[in-house]
Amino acid sequence: MNRGHTTPVHPGEVLRDELEEIELTQTALANHIGVLPETIHEICRGRRGISPDMAMKLSQALGGRPQFWLNLQMNWELSQLDAKAFECIPLIDEQYKVKSHCRIGIQFFDAPRQIMGCQDPVPALCFTSLGKI
Secondary structure (H helix, E strand, C coil): CCCCCCCCCCHHHHHHHHHHHCCCCHHHHHHHHCCCHHHHHHHHCCCCCCCHHHHHHHHHHHCCCHHHHHHHHHHHHHHCCCHHHHCCCCCCCHHHCECCCCECCEEEECCCCCHHHCCCCCEEECCHHHCCC
């Protein structure tokens, strides 16, 4: 068995396959779990995602755990993101340690952020009274 990289699929595709396998219509499932048929149709067509509420309903009706449906949804959503759009966010390291002084509950990082060309320091909450700095 090859357990290499797999391409995530929309959870609606999995639901559609499951319903076909057990020979249950989308409308019958919708009536069984108390949702509008359009809701199940939209999920099966990939136009709507799986909420925690829907994951519970599906797991109760079809068996399994709600985490199965939520993991499918999360993996699908992550696969739809463009990782390059987030490359401008730098890793937090030593250069971002907070200065020891505090003004009116706000203090500033030592290094400016380079996000969207902004050179201003980024304010951070001051927890000196709580002993957090």
